[in-house]
Amino acid sequence: MNILTVRDLCAGYGATDVLHKVSFTVEQGSIVALLGANGAGKTTILRALSGLLPSRGLVEFGGTDLRQCSPARRVELGLAQIPQGRGTFGDFTVEENLAIGAYTINSKRQIKEDMERWYTAFPRLAERRRQQSGNLSGGEQQMLALARALMSRPKLLMCDEPSLGLAPAITEQIFEIFKSLNHDHGMTLLVVEQNADLTLQFAHTAYVLEAGDITVSGPASDLLRNEAVQQSYLGV
Amino acid sequence: MNGTRLFQSAPAALVTAVALCLPFLAPDFMLFEFSIAVCYGIAILGLNLLLGFSGQICLAQGALFGIGAYATAILNVNFGMDPIATLPFAAIITSLIGVLIGLPALRLQGLQLAIVTFGVASAFPQLLLKMDWITGGVTGLATDQPLAPKWFPGSQELWLYGLSLICAAISVFMLRRLLRGDTGRLMRALRDNPLIAESLGVNLTKARLAAFAASSALAGLGGGLFCILNGFISPQSFLPMKSIDILIGGIVGGITSMAGAFIGAVFIVFVPGWTTDINPALGGLIYGLCLIAMMMVARQGIAGLPIGRSLQALGGIFNKKDLSRVPGPLPGQLGGE
Amino acid sequence: MVLFFQLLIDGLASGAIYASLALALVLIFRATRIVNFGQGEMATLSAYCAWQLCEWGLPVALSFLIVGAASFLLGVFVFRAVIKPVSKAPVETIVVITLGLFVFFQSLCLWLWRADQRAFPAMFPSGGWDILGVRVTASALCILLVLLCLAATMGAIFRFTRLGLAMRASAYSSEKSLLVGIRVERMLMLGWGFAATIGFIAAVLVGPRLFLSPTMMLPILLYALASATLGGWDSPLGALVGGLIVGVAESLGATFLPFIGADLRVVIPIAVTLVILLVRPVGLFGSSTVVKV
Ligand SMILES: Nc1ncnc2c1ncn2[C@@H]1O[C@H](COP(=O)(O)OP(=O)(O)OP(=O)(O)O)[C@@H](O)[C@H]1O
Numbered sequence A: 001m002n003i004l005t006v007r008d009l010c011a012g013y014g015a016t017d018v019l020h021k022v023s024f025t026v027e028q029g030s031i032v033a034l035l036g037a038n039g040a041g042k043t044t045i046l047r048a049l050s051g052l053l054p055s056r057g058l059v060e061f062g063g064t065d066l067r068q069c070s071p072a073r074r075v076e077l078g079l080a081q082i083p084q085g086r087g088t089f090g091d092f093t094v095e096e097n098l099a100i101g102a103y104t105i106n107s108k109r110q111i112k113e114d115m116e117r118w119y120t121a122f123p124r125l126a127e128r129r130r131q132q133s134g135n136l137s138g139g140e141q142q143m144l145a146l147a148r149a150l151m152s153r154p155k156l157l158m159c160d161e162p163s164l165g166l167a168p169a170i171t172e173q174i175f176e177i178f179k180s181l182n183h184d185h186g187m188t189l190l191v192v193e194q195n196a197d198l199t200l201q202f203a204h205t206a207y208v209l210e211a212g213d214i215t216v217s218g219p220a221s222d223l224l225r226n227e228a229v230q231q232s233y234l235g236v
Numbered sequence B: 001m002n003g004t005r006l007f008q009s010a011p012a013a014l015v016t017a018v019a020l021c022l023p024f025l026a027p028d029f030m031l032f033e034f035s036i037a038v039c040y041g042i043a044i045l046g047l048n049l050l051l052g053f054s055g056q057i058c059l060a061q062g063a064l065f066g067i068g069a070y071a072t073a074i075l076n077v078n079f080g081m082d083p084i085a086t087l088p089f090a091a092i093i094t095s096l097i098g099v100l101i102g103l104p105a106l107r108l109q110g111l112q113l114a115i116v117t118f119g120v121a122s123a124f125p126q127l128l129l130k131m132d133w134i135t136g137g138v139t140g141l142a143t144d145q146p147l148a149p150k151w152f153p154g155s156q157e158l159w160l161y162g163l164s165l166i167c168a169a170i171s172v173f174m175l176r177r178l179l180r181g182d183t184g185r186l187m188r189a190l191r192d193n194p195l196i197a198e199s200l201g202v203n204l205t206k207a208r209l210a211a212f213a214a215s216s217a218l219a220g221l222g223g224g225l226f227c228i229l230n231g232f233i234s235p236q237s238f239l240p241m242k243s244i245d246i247l248i249g250g251i252v253g254g255i256t257s258m259a260g261a262f263i264g265a266v267f268i269v270f271v272p273g274w275t276t277d278i279n280p281a282l283g284g285l286i287y288g289l290c291l292i293a294m295m296m297v298a299r300q301g302i303a304g305l306p307i308g309r310s311l312q313a314l315g316g317i318f319n320k321k322d323l324s325r326v327p328g329p330l331p332g333q334l335g336g337e
Numbered sequence C: 001m002v003l004f005f006q007l008l009i010d011g012l013a014s015g016a017i018y019a020s021l022a023l024a025l026v027l028i029f030r031a032t033r034i035v036n037f038g039q040g041e042m043a044t045l046s047a048y049c050a051w052q053l054c055e056w057g058l059p060v061a062l063s064f065l066i067v068g069a070a071s072f073l074l075g076v077f078v079f080r081a082v083i084k085p086v087s088k089a090p091v092e093t094i095v096v097i098t099l100g101l102f103v104f105f106q107s108l109c110l111w112l113w114r115a116d117q118r119a120f121p122a123m124f125p126s127g128g129w130d131i132l133g134v135r136v137t138a139s140a141l142c143i144l145l146v147l148l149c150l151a152a153t154m155g156a157i158f159r160f161t162r163l164g165l166a167m168r169a170s171a172y173s174s175e176k177s178l179l180v181g182i183r184v185e186r187m188l189m190l191g192w193g194f195a196a197t198i199g200f201i202a203a204v205l206v207g208p209r210l211f212l213s214p215t216m217m218l219p220i221l222l223y224a225l226a227s228a229t230l231g232g233w234d235s236p237l238g239a240l241v242g243g244l245i246v247g248v249a250e251s252l253g254a255t256f257l258p259f260i261g262a263d264l265r266v267v268i269p270i271a272v273t274l275v276i277l278l279v280r281p282v283g284l285f286g287s288s289t290v291v292k293v
């Protein structure tokens, strides 16, 4: 079953469209990778899906047509995004970041539980709970951004270049977390990445975006072997 | 946009044409009001230089305007100079004081500068009262009016109007030279991105002070002219609201347009009067609404309205020479790589 | 020395008034990066309404409550009708619009209530205490108390409540806030509403000291602008401290600096602000994120 269906999505900035009728689906419980060169429009897709950009075309999420939904409503429905770059609120403490991540959750108990859970998963954040998040290192911030997004208990988590500016070891760690989220909690993930090699090893399905068009799609293992993809993105 | 090219645009042509036709259309008392508008226009030009071309908000323009006016009056009353001959001095004196005000601007950022300079504007009338041994205090100063020479065929108002236009023309001319030259380039770099400009070796201090000096000189010239036109000045003419009015005029006209400066000046001179004519009690109310509605429609100022732009396009048709100088792809190349 | 402490107390009391209007300005600035030049005049309108309700025979407390709520709605309305449509316009445009609000509300008061001054109902007990020769009036104390309560309430809301957290988040980054499910526009609207109510409180504090008149908030606006600037535009704490500094400096300077005296006292807040900005360009408690207007 598809949790997300995107058909003929067009979006852009001002008069010119960046996306030209993009269509793809994300299956419930899978990890989907979205690859593409700089400026291909990956971030634009995620922004359109979160409702930050006006768009045309069909976007269906868990059976709901998202076109009438405000960005806030989309979060309530279970769509979370970790934006590209620093996804944290720099002048908030770590704890406040997590609290604001749970803005759509009404149960105090659940918020508390989740916080403890992610503190256990990310001990570095627990040590720094009263510290301003702007002073965390890049990797810690990325973890915080991830934990913050998870606080809203998303059904589909979209990550925009989680590996940006991180050491390979930390990147790997983050991908391991993705894997366990997917495997243990059945969370669906849509991951935008430059690091195609690593991403394709973790993902089930992958799409390649070129200049606002999906040009290649299929199971991740196929893409790993696809010559065109290898040449452009894997540097083989 | 480039300052020099802006001047050649259609709003400029329109404003010039209207200004030259006015003597044949408007009665004398209106001509007087237009002369007043011209001297505000000169001060607004100065403000635009700061705001539009170097990105600094100065809310002391009304005070500088006042300094120019008092310079003219004092030179005339105490030293017996011919009023018209005092104008260059008014500009220079104001320019020096403007640089003094500009010194802190070297470290202040937009909003802070605006508020500090507004403080200067608020203190100015009080300062005038305090220095009554030279400013005449509340009673103000009365100056000689330059009478029209015998050979001049028109009325006294027309003579003063002509004088104002000449001052305006000189101001525009000087400003264009400034913007075209190195200093102008510095100032534009400063507005677009101070950090990058500085890292490229632009001397920020010099550019900012130059902008302040030129802007204040224009305010002083406008003020001096204002004094001559009125023949009398007092602290009452330079309340802090004057600085706000000048700012409003600048923005309403469009801050990167020289023609806009004069359009804005006409706006602040006439519109409050009209709204009071519509209904004396509700004048201010209508003026406030006018301002709000105006800016909601014309976000870039009047000179930036589509009408202005389409006129500009029309101007392009008649001015082929200009077209060929516009950088960018030729029509045949549009879209091709 | 007695004179010094007397002036200090007086200065703190007026400073509290500047601080409360500065709080309103900072609240709006944090949320929308706009300086609302009309804030003081909106407060004047509220004060007049409160006065009118009292004139009509309503109890003072009740009419203040009603007007406090109405001010909130006024702020919300101004945001929706005027500010939201131009939220993407250049700053200069917005500056003129808020100046338009200034003109509009001032003329509205002038039209509805004419220029004559009216006596505002006294709210604070009269009387006071002499402590070692320094006269501490009850009203000065009450003004300070009101300010402290206001500041404490605001601080608590921003730090401990979901609503406050969401408002801070919206002020920090609207995009990231949307991504966690905050209805940012609603938060900005609330910000304008709260600011209008706080402005009303400022006007209520001024009312009994001056008389009501359509231009009564104009000097206060200037001092509040200076307070917010020297405190740092994005810091409520800065507005608070800035207001008190400006009030004290004004009161002391006007007496102890002979060449300034009472006529030139308006110079003092500006001079103090300038000095502080030269030392600390972002203001006392500002963060460096404030770039341009
Ligand atoms: N705010 C914006 N305004 C105008 N154009 C934009 C804006 N953001 C992005 N673009 C343009 O849209 C196109 C796609 O940008 P997008 O950010 O979606 O690329 P991307 O695939 O995420 O690239 P990267 O891998 O570098 O993050 C680019 O050509 C970019 O220049």
Ligand SMILES: [Mg+2]
Residues within 6 Å of the ligand: A042, A043, A044, A084, A160
């Ligand atoms: Mg991107």
